[in-house]
Amino acid sequence: MNSARSQRLRAEHPSVGEYLTSVLTQEQRQNVLLSSFNQWDFAQAALADIALCLRDLGSEVTLAFWSGRTPLHDVGWTTSRRASALLRSPGRDDRVKAALIASGLSDKAFAQPPIRRWHPVDALSFPEILNRTSIRAMEYRGTAVGRAILQVHPDTETPVTDDFLWPKKWVEATSKSYAYVYDQILQLIDERGITAIIVYNGRFLHDRAAAAAAETRGLPVLNYDMGGSHTDFDLTIDATHDWDALQRRMLKLYNEWPADERDELGSSWFLERVNHEDPMNSLFVEAQKKGSKVELPAAECTVVYFSSSGDEIAELELDWDAYFAGQNNALKVLADECRKRPGYSLVVRSHPHKRIKPKQDVDEWMEAVELAHPDLHLDPFADADSYELMRQADIVVTYGSTTGVEAAFARKPVIVMGPCAYDKLGCAIGVATIEELSQALQERNPGSWPGAVSYGLMMKRRGFTYQFVEKNNRGLRSLGAIEFSEANKTTLDISHALNRLERWRLTREK
Numbered sequence: 001m002n003s004a005r006s007q008r009l010r011a012e013h014p015s016v017g018e019y020l021t022s023v024l025t026q027e028q029r030q031n032v033l034l035s036s037f038n039q040w041d042f043a044q045a046a047l048a049d050i051a052l053c054l055r056d057l058g059s060e061v062t063l064a065f066w067s068g069r070t071p072l073h074d075v076g077w078t079t080s081r082r083a084s085a086l087l088r089s090p091g092r093d094d095r096v097k098a099a100l101i102a103s104g105l106s107d108k109a110f111a112q113p114p115i116r117r118w119h120p121v122d123a124l125s126f127p128e129i130l131n132r133t134s135i136r137a138m139e140y141r142g143t144a145v146g147r148a149i150l151q152v153h154p155d156t157e158t159p160v161t162d163d164f165l166w167p168k169k170w171v172e173a174t175s176k177s178y179a180y181v182y183d184q185i186l187q188l189i190d191e192r193g194i195t196a197i198i199v200y201n202g203r204f205l206h207d208r209a210a211a212a213a214a215e216t217r218g219l220p221v222l223n224y225d226m227g228g229s230h231t232d233f234d235l236t237i238d239a240t241h242d243w244d245a246l247q248r249r250m251l252k253l254y255n256e257w258p259a260d261e262r263d264e265l266g267s268s269w270f271l272e273r274v275n276h277e278d279p280m281n282s283l284f285v286e287a288q289k290k291g292s293k294v295e296l297p298a299a300e301c302t303v304v305y306f307s308s309s310g311d312e313i314a315e316l317e318l319d320w321d322a323y324f325a326g327q328n329n330a331l332k333v334l335a336d337e338c339r340k341r342p343g344y345s346l347v348v349r350s351h352p353h354k355r356i357k358p359k360q361d362v363d364e365w366m367e368a369v370e371l372a373h374p375d376l377h378l379d380p381f382a383d384a385d386s387y388e389l390m391r392q393a394d395i396v397v398t399y400g401s402t403t404g405v406e407a408a409f410a411r412k413p414v415i416v417m418g419p420c421a422y423d424k425l426g427c428a429i430g431v432a433t434i435e436e437l438s439q440a441l442q443e444r445n446p447g448s449w450p451g452a453v454s455y456g457l458m459m460k461r462r463g464f465t466y467q468f469v470e471k472n473n474r475g476l477r478s479l480g481a482i483e484f485s486e487a488n489k490t491t492l493d494i495s496h497a498l499n500r501l502e503r504w505r506l507t508r509e510k
Helices: 003-008 016-023 041-056 081-086 092-102 132-136 145-150 168-192 205-216 243-256 259-274 279-285 327-339 352-356 359-372 386-392 403-409 434-443 449-461 489-507
Strands: 031-036 060-065 196-200 221-226 233-236 301-306 344-349 376-378 395-398 414-416 477-479
Touching: 016 041, 031 041, 031 168, 031 205, 041 060, 041 092, 041 196, 041 221, 041 233, 041 477, 060 092, 060 168, 081 489, 092 477, 132 145, 145 168, 145 205, 168 205, 168 489, 196 205, 205 221, 243 449, 259 403, 259 449, 279 352, 301 327, 301 386, 301 403, 327 344, 327 359, 327 434, 344 359, 344 386, 352 359, 386 403, 395 403, 403 414, 403 449, 414 434
Parallel strands: 031 060, 031 196, 196 221, 301 344, 301 395, 344 376, 395 414
Antiparallel strands: 221 233
């Protein structure tokens, strides 16, 4: 057991057992299903640790390691079962299964898909026009298959616009794979008397199908995912992207953390990003020169707008009219309000992520910037340091970008015009109308610094540390004597080739 590290490092939650006892009744903990459709190391390790914690709680544990069973490869699929068997090189999920059995779980805990000759229970139907809006409305047995499909793009050039038509074969394949998981999990729930389910993230195609099956039976659904930069994984009964719930966790964590530690620890997350030291942020700052400033237009009040990556929030179930009908229109509204105020200038910093986003999405954003006509626009390739620009600003405005909470940490007035994970912390002002925006621009009030720090504290210590899984100084995870390593290079190369071939076959024609 990884007890020494667990005792040394304080995480958000003391243990998985305590957390599960607090959110699930004894009846709900009787027979818990853990599903896995990906082969990512951090996800597999989290699943293994949670399974053993459940065992120690006295729960019956059922595991569905189905990464190689779905009709369409999962977004986290890495290893072909057939290639792995032929080359006698076990995949990561095979090693995790062996480690769990060696740790005392019965081989019977590992469930196979129960329906041997599967066909969709309901006929799969498809809209005539396969754009985003039409796909979003698709259902399978009363569940939202369309939203699950839209979480898995056929290629890196798939935009969020309705002008784009999705490949027919891709939509058919993803629908079939969703239906397969939904039907199989539903049958497994009924056959084994499952009382709760734990899925990875709960947002992607197969995980969403598994969660939907559990919801159909009225079972609680928990999501496991990455933890903080100091912790190992997260596990929560809250829905993915329930940002209000996440912010309640942040404030609770901050209020319960030792007062002589919390500010320094929470601040360290922000300072690592300011100093370009956070590996999770490297993609965004790699083209920026640390400390590089720009000459801003002369103004009494400089308003800096940091854009967001719209594709990452496009499928949130929100009333977008409450958020200025989208980011492009929000920027225009902001520009109009700034022009009404003598002495105000508007600077737009386009997100560096735009460098790798679909061309059509980037073009539409650039058109929106041109229409807004700011006093200065820094495009995604500009080498100016975003953190220096933040310091130069008198007001920072975002549509939910993390730069908003970072600016609040820098004690700047922050206005948020879109959905975000920090508008309930007191560190930023959320606005939903032109009148609210106008008032916030006029008052220019900084928010709560401790509120911002609570965000950083959560990013450091979110979730749990391992109780059973070990992680060495090279980042390799293991359980007992079994390392969670991947299959050999030849097996992976064959698997990747098969995956590319599958995608080519499904996306070559619209």
